[in-house]
Ligand SMILES: [Zn+2]
């Protein structure tokens with residue numbers, strides 16, 4: 001791997017950590033581009049994909065939406081606000097027993113499952129409660 005690649009990976013991971021809260025690739029690109037105008041959009045997309053494939057970062061697949069990226073690579077659940085689209089962590093224990101149940105029901109060797117919660121975030125709940 002070239003030194004340039006290593007630097008780009010570092011820049012992109014730093015941007016992801018700073019943005020927190022599960023940005024899209026476009027949002028990561030905007031943040032990176034502001035500080036490092038020489039890093040192109042294709043590089044950001046490609047690097048995010050590679051980092052996710054290698055397990056360095058998390059990739060959150062959103063139903064009917066662009067993938068989000070997560071500086072926390074360990075397995076955890078997410079909730080998406082159906083009103084404003086923000087994505088937050090849901091830190092509850094992983095449901096290990098559903099993998100077992102799915103194996104029994106399907107005959108598959110289950111390697112992972114994904115679960116996305118949908119709801120209304122606290123900020124949107126407040127906005128709905130107080131008429132504009
Ligand atoms: Zn919201």
Ligand SMILES: [Zn+2]
Nearest residue numbers: 070072088089
């Ligand atoms: Zn997360």
